[in-house]
Amino acid sequence: MKKRKVPASVKDPKLLEYRRNQIIKASVRLIKEKGYHRTTTREISKESGFSIGALYEYIGKKEDVLFLVCDYIYDEVNERLESNLDTTKLKGIERLKVVISSYFRVVDGLQDEIIIMYQDVKALPKDALLYVLNKNNLMMESIEKVIRECVAEKIIDLNEKQIKLTAHNIIISGHMWAFRRWALKELYTIDEYIDLQTDQLLLGLLRQNEK
Incomplete structure (x- = not known):
């Protein structure tokens, strides 16, 4: 099955995978605690260890x-x-x-x-x-x-x-x-x-x- 692409400005595939794994783990922790709809992208970026601007280098939207x-x-x-x-x-x-x-x-x-x-x-x-x-x-x-x-x-x-x-x-x-x-x-x-x-x-x- 063809992989669905998520927008990213980062081109380095290893860095992209590494950072997205950070985002996934951080998101699971937050969503488990607060629920998806009450979790903000700002909270996800902070929990992931980088700024909100950096977060949007790896995703397009929440x-x-x-x-x-x-x-x-x-x-x-x-x-x-x-x-x-x-x-x-x-x-x-x-x-x-x-x-x-x-x-x-x-x-x-x-x-x-x-x-x-x-x-x-x-x-x-x-x-x-x-x-x-x-x-x-x-x-x-x-x-x-x-x-x-x-x-x-x-x-x-x-x-x-x-x-x-x-x-x-x-x-x-x-x-x-x-x-x-x-x-x-x-x-x-x-x-x-x-x-x-x-x-x-x-x-x-x-x-x-x-x-």
């Missing part, structure tokens, strides 16, 4: 900050999922377990970012929103691909709608670790949560196969 946060989240998720799948020789259900575990661990490391994305993504302009939604589709396709491999190996028996719903269930189960963390962390470690959710997800798939 919505670009939210876009950079959302884009960063999906890049991290997709890269880690692909990396874990590329390095494993496992197949079938064991490969699906790797997908679930990898995704949940990414969520564990990006809890605040994921909550912000869900709460504020609607504030993005239409073109940015469509781009972010397409990034979500790429993530879904990675998970669906592994589920289809299990179907092809006749480990589970699902039709196309069931495959897509299973992928959505995996996504939502992962996100629940972020949304319900205040309650779940009183009960489970991340390892326990992964094991229990994986068992429940796979039990439902294998039962479906028995029908």
